[in-house]
Amino acid sequence: MWQEVWNCGGRLLSSNEDTHKKPGDPQNKLKDMCLSFALFKLLRLRYASYSLPQEAHENAWKLICDGLLSQADGYERAFRVVEVELTFLFDFFYTKYGIIFQPGWLLIELMELMGIAMGIWATTSLLKHHNRPNSNCRLTTMPNGLSVDIVVTSVMIISFIIMELMQFFFMCFSEWAKVLWIGKYVLKKSWQGNVWIEKMIEVICGVQLLKPWEQKLHQYSFLKSYFYKSSWLLNNAIMAVFIDQTRDGQKQGSSIKLPIEVKEAVLGALKGNYSRKLDNGLTSLRKHNVFQLSWACQLETQTQVILVWHIATSFCEQRKSEGLDLTRCTNFLVATSLSKYLAYSVAFAPWLQPDRPLFAEYEFNLAIIEAKKFFRGCKGMENQLEKMEKEYDGSSMHEETVIKRGSRLGNRLVNGINGIGDEEMIWKILADFWVELMLYVAPSDNVKAHAEHLAKGGEFVTHLWALLFHVGFERKPSY
Incomplete structure (x- = not known):
């Protein structure tokens, strides 16, 4: 179906690449919406x-x-396609749009509107009948003369009418309705060129309602949160029935707007992966000739890998970062954003991990205990950093804890590897590593967890998970 949409000659679906003087879809948003529905x-x-x-x-x-990534706005466009695709998936699980928009849906909605009209008429009739001077109604009345029964009934009917009208409004401007109108426009040649129909569909498709994902990137800093302990007022057996219990060290940082630089870095790495196999950072280390750091990618679990590299970052x-222009250093932004996001996923969404x-x-939990013991007596970030520098002894990685391994790796990066002491080069290494690890984490087998997170606002990793499913990327065997 989406191919027919792509080849449609109507003005409504024309883009800047076509010969129309005034394209109806200059950024291909309507076409991409149909593509998202097909991918859904x-x-x-x-x-x-x-x-x-x-x-x-x-x-x-x-x-x-x-196709998508070969164009100038390819990164934004690819994420837009996946975002709308997950909007369809959210509606499929948490709304009735998938059932409503079936053949004959228009007749059903007309019947609902008739029911609303009858409700309005019934409410008006009840009120008029009660206010008649010669009414024989002897129901209990309020001080102002209104019947309690009539008021309660009227409020319930009016509330039902308002809810139905709101539901009808959201349904008319949902992604499902937009795809339905575009499909009819493509199939009915008489609609193509009809100014009024094209304008109506253009207005409907131009309305953007709330979406399940706000394009936020959650953040968590281990070194700033390991000492956190939740209040006993919220963390007890009684409250456990109503809310998820917070563990020690679970103090979420402020979320950030998903940077465009992160989108470009992740999709750029995806596009350049010709092997179609995902690695957990070893490929990026080999590319930058710092493979001696590979020990930090070959730990017992991927959770340890994330925490060690996060602490080092x-x-x-x-x-x-003192000598960097942070507003212009893309690699710094990519590395720190993804580092704190994957650390967040370990602390708050472990079911999305490999x-x-x-x-x-x-x-x-073990890393939190180790950190509290390691940093005992430290006051402030500066004391923590001095402790990490002082206690680093280069002992065997098999004898080290997560915090000591992170200290070891961080000192190696700061002190220079293979003569590399330039700040920008260090952040380039870290940025490429975190991008590769982000892609490695994404293809989770826990599909239920991704569906549940859609209801909570969605996750960046879910978008990558959907994208990697379509292209068929798989992880390399673990080490």
Whole structure:
């Protein structure tokens, strides 16, 4: 269906690339919406535990790599397609749009509107009948003369009418309605060229309602939060029935707007991965000729890898950012943003990690205990950094805790590797590492967890998960 949309000759779906004087879809948003709907149907198979043939992954790879990402605004456009796709998925799980927009939906909605009209008429009739001077109604009345029964009934009917009207409004401007109108426009040649119909569809498609994802990137800093202990008023057996319990060290930082630099870095790495296999950072280290740091990628669990590199990145952030113009250093922004986001996922969303959730929670809790012991007596970030520098002894990595391994790695980066002491080069190494690790974490098998996070506002990793599913990328075997 989306191919017919792409080849439609109507003005409504014309873009800047076409010959029309005034294109109706200059940024291809309407076409991309139909593409998102087609991809949503494939993603729905993933939730039903079905797999796609290799040919489908190849076609999706060509579409995304050679199509969307080949254009100037390709990174933004690719994320927009996935964002709308997940909007359809959210509606499929948490609304009734998937059922409402079936053949005959218009007749059903007309019947609902008739019910609303009858409700308005019934409410008006009840009030008029009660206010008649010669009424024989002897129901209990209020001080102002109004009947309690009539008031309660009227309020309930009016509330129902308001809810129905709001539901009808949101339904009329939902992504499902937009795709339906565009599909009818493509199929009915008489609509193409009709100014009034084109204007109506253009207005409907131009209304943007709230979406499940606010394009926020959650952040968490281990070194700034390891000492946090939640209040006993919220963390007790009684409150556990109503809210999730907060563990020691779980103090979430302020979320940031997803930087465009992060989108470009992640999708750029995806586009350049010709092997179609995802590595946990070793490829980036080999590319920069710093493979001696590979020990930090070959730990017992991926949770340890994330925490060790996060601690090292935080150490570099404090020691190797003084001479940088942070407003212009893209690599610094990419490295620190993804480092704190993956640390957040370990602390608050372990079910989205490659490790089993219980293992991830155990590793995080153990790291918090180790950090409290390691930093005992330290006051402030500066004392912590001095402790990390002082206690670093270069002992065997098998004898070190997560915090000591992070200190070891951070000192290696700060003091220079292979003669590399330049701040910008260090941040380039870290940025490429975190981008590669971000892609490695994304293809989770826990599809239920991604669906649940859509209801909570969505996650950046869910967008990458959907994208990687379509192109068929897989992780390399663990070490």
